[in-house]
Amino acid sequence: MSPPLDGVVIVTGASSGIGEAMARQLTQARVLVLVARRKERLDALAATLSNAEVRPCDLTDLDACEALIAGIEADHGHVDVLINNAGMADLGLFEVAEPDKLTRMIDLNVRALTFLTRRVVPGLIARGRGGILNVSSGYGLTWMPVAAAYVGTKYYVTAFTEALRSELYGTGVVVTQVNPGPVKTELEAIAGTPMGRPMPDWMQLSPEQCARESLQAFRRGRAMSIPGWLGWLMITSGRLSPSWLLRLVYWPVGGYLRAQGPSS
Numbered sequence: 001m002s003p004p005l006d007g008v009v010i011v012t013g014a015s016s017g018i019g020e021a022m023a024r025q026l027t028q029a030r031v032l033v034l035v036a037r038r039k040e041r042l043d044a045l046a047a048t049l050s051n052a053e054v055r056p057c058d059l060t061d062l063d064a065c066e067a068l069i070a071g072i073e074a075d076h077g078h079v080d081v082l083i084n085n086a087g088m089a090d091l092g093l094f095e096v097a098e099p100d101k102l103t104r105m106i107d108l109n110v111r112a113l114t115f116l117t118r119r120v121v122p123g124l125i126a127r128g129r130g131g132i133l134n135v136s137s138g139y140g141l142t143w144m145p146v147a148a149a150y151v152g153t154k155y156y157v158t159a160f161t162e163a164l165r166s167e168l169y170g171t172g173v174v175v176t177q178v179n180p181g182p183v184k185t186e187l188e189a190i191a192g193t194p195m196g197r198p199m200p201d202w203m204q205l206s207p208e209q210c211a212r213e214s215l216q217a218f219r220r221g222r223a224m225s226i227p228g229w230l231g232w233l234m235i236t237s238g239r240l241s242p243s244w245l246l247r248l249v250y251w252p253v254g255g256y257l258r259a260q261g262p263s264s
């Protein structure tokens with residue numbers, strides 16, 4: 001079963017990175033709704049596409065999320081596909097994380113994704129066709145220190161998406177998740193670099209390839225996609241390693257970073 005990517009498709013977090021790359025590849029959509037906060041970025045992207053409309057929205061505000069979906073339904077009748085891609089990370093020792101940033105991350109990665117999905121799913125079931133594509137992370141499948149709360153949000157996305165997929169079996173609604181390893185986007189600029197240096201380029205997948213493999217898995221109705229062979233290798237080896245081994249490997253990291261100073 002394939003999701004109706006030729007209908008009304010919402011992409012959250014379309015102003016940069018994976019969401020922008022997905023938007024550029026969703027050429028079949030009748031209406032492509034681009035959502036993020038930076039309107040000027042969305043306008044510039046929409047100007048290069050023939051099927052896009054811009055709906056700026058701060059997704060951490062659930063009233064704004066409600067107004068977003070209500071506005072799309074008022075103008076286009078219904079939603080066919082929701083791509084929950086918008087997300088942020090906060091990396092570093094949990095004890096020095098900014099409380100406001102943590103709250104925003106949870107609001108965006110967990111609350112907004114849940115709210116938007118709850119808002120559109122009844123319509124998809126009623127029409128017997130539709131799709132939800134949730135962008136989780138490799139951190140939704142394994143874990144590491146200096147990403148405690150981010151890992152927690154992505155475990156939520158992974159478990160939520162799997163459970164929802166089971167619930168919607170037989171309804172005609174496709175539910176897929178994507179679990180990328182490192183992708184070269186603006187995420188790191190906001191997340192921080194706890195190890196003191198950016199991730200080397202060779203370890204990072206391009207957003208275009210990540211988007212392409214994610215949309216391909218979605219089109220095929222797959223449960224999950226881990227794009228890129230290197231990301232797949234890193235995440236799969238983490239998933240297959242016993243917890244005692246991961247604990248052994250990771251336990252010195254917190255102590256090492258704490259020893260570097262309070263800003264870690």
Ligand SMILES: NC(=O)c1ccc[n+]([C@@H]2O[C@H](COP(=O)([O-])OP(=O)(O)OC[C@H]3O[C@@H](n4cnc5c(N)ncnc54)[C@H](OP(=O)(O)O)[C@@H]3O)[C@@H](O)[C@H]2O)c1
Nearest residue numbers: 013015016017018036037038059087137182183185186187
């Ligand atoms: N890059 C990676 O290595 C990686 C790996 C695994 C998973 N992921 C996941 O991939 C997804 C996309 O991230 P990315 O790597 O493409 O990062 P990115 O380039 O920073 O893009 C994040 C997007 O989310 C939007 N966003 C952030 N806060 C928002 C808010 N309050 N309301 C609405 N939109 C908001 C941003 O737009 P505005 O700032 O304009 O609002 C932007 O379009 C995220 O869910 C992330 O967790 C990324």
